[in-house]
Amino acid sequence: MRIASLGILFASAIAMTSFAEAADVAAGKAKAEICAGCHGDNGISQTENIPSLAGQLDQFIQWQLVFFRAGARKNEQMQPIVEQLNNDDIRNLGAYFASLTPFKGGKDDDPELSEKGKQAAAGRRCASCHGDTFAGTKAVARIAGQREEYLVKALHDYKSGQRSGGAQAAMADVAYPLSDEEITALAHYLAHL
């Protein structure tokens, strides 16, 4: 590569089978009490523009917390919270949210829009990182069933450069050429999977 790749970072992570040190789900649950105010009980958000975290990928959760902590991803509400987290807390929170029953989309009230979103997802090759069912893989987020308006927000944040995709520039590059119409359709499609 790219890598040299790669680095970037990219997108997906290898399963950490080699490191057997188990994260502590119970400790993660205790630590996650502070998260529930916004991200909801059991990781299902009831709040606009706040993502659900239930069943989100362990590595994805951890990376976002590390990015918030380093300042590479910025959010006023998250900032003071993540500053208190040590590496063990981050591992435990990742394990805890990943252990919850994943969020699911509701009944699709606009199948026509979903069809457009499906085509956009195919054209933009979203599945090559997020997986055929958009359930995420390794460090790449689960996006199937995520809150619709949050998906819109996230794609706009990437498109505008407010959010870089963490280490991987991938999402910023992918979202940049998306039209508002595509973003609306993609978010609707993914939110109802």
Next chain:
Amino acid sequence: MKSAFNRSILAFAAIALLAGTTFANAQQQTDKNRALKKYESGTKEFWTHPPDDWFLGDETDAQKGLAPPSGPPTGASDAELATMMKKIKLPPGFKIEVYASNVLAARQMAWGDKGTLFVGSFGLGNVYAIKDNNGKKEVKTILKGLNMPTGLAFRDGALYVIAVDKLIRYDNAEANLDNLGSGKVVYDDMPSYAAHGWKYIAVDKDGWFYIPFGPPFNIGIPPTSVSQIRRVDPKTGNAEIYALGVRNSVGGDVDPRTGKYWFTENARDWISDDLPSDKLNMISKIGEHFGYPYCHQGNLPDTKFAMGHKCSEFTPPVYNLGAHVAPLGMKFYTGSQFPAEYKNSILIAEHGSWNRHKYQGGRIVKITASPDGKNAKQEIFADGWIQGDQGYLGRPADILLDKDGSILVADDWAGAIYRISYSKK
């Protein structure tokens, strides 16, 4: 000697072509259906937002699922590092130990004059300073929020950090670790995209920096200002284009014997698991062309992008390191602690594969070669970071000599620095 060298190149090419045949046929079929890819580098947007497909290559089922892995976000814990150290294999008499942990995403390293170890990082945007405090290594984050500050150098009391499109100087750095300020940008004639935009710095005897410029895609006709190595004077901001036809280089060093610049280069992806080879190159004279995108590994014309060029038009590699081994940081060994045969050999940190079904690399190799780049030989120096087919315990990213002749190794996966030392016993 020369004819033997050529014969071995031909033999290698024949083997390589046989190995790649099945895939190549499929690839040619696919290629027929696609026009030569063109990027609109004449637009301002190209420079701020590179092509969105630069890391993708999922046109065939065989390629599906290969993607750059991302490591444990919090690095390896001290317990995990202790276990890992036992698994690393070294030649007799050598020993590896953890020098510092919690150096997340550690990339290039450089020494300050007063013994501070500076370390850049990948996506976290951090630069670290590591100081020895009675034998305990203290890791301090001295800069945050930079755009992929992978490369750095130390010169005349100043720390230089290169963050994709800015070379920034922090004066009197070791005295101001707690407050480096925002620094002074000394060179910024560089594109702002992140893709292959992360860099490495090698300082020559005149104090000029060799800096690589990668293209923001896997393979394509590069815009005229990238796929090259420049030589930049940090004092004045003057720069010259030093070499062309270079894909993604993130490591190099000046030969203590000749003053010439040698560098590692990551070859294109998505041909096959075994093609093409990544390279070790040497620049003999200014303006040499190393083949990208026309010719890979010195003997493999690109099926789409050769465009009539022959490999003989380009400077061949000193050594083909292997497909997808991802050679990054490298150093000539100039110390005296290691056995005599290490003197002036090259130690290369191989970051390891992502674009290969069974990873390789993820190790440190030793290359010996004549000052003219001939007679190159490789030996595996440190190995054991790859776990299974597609797993890593760690990924070596850079190498730096310590004063006592031991070497330090930066690992951006485990977020750690190791020391490798030798003792005769």
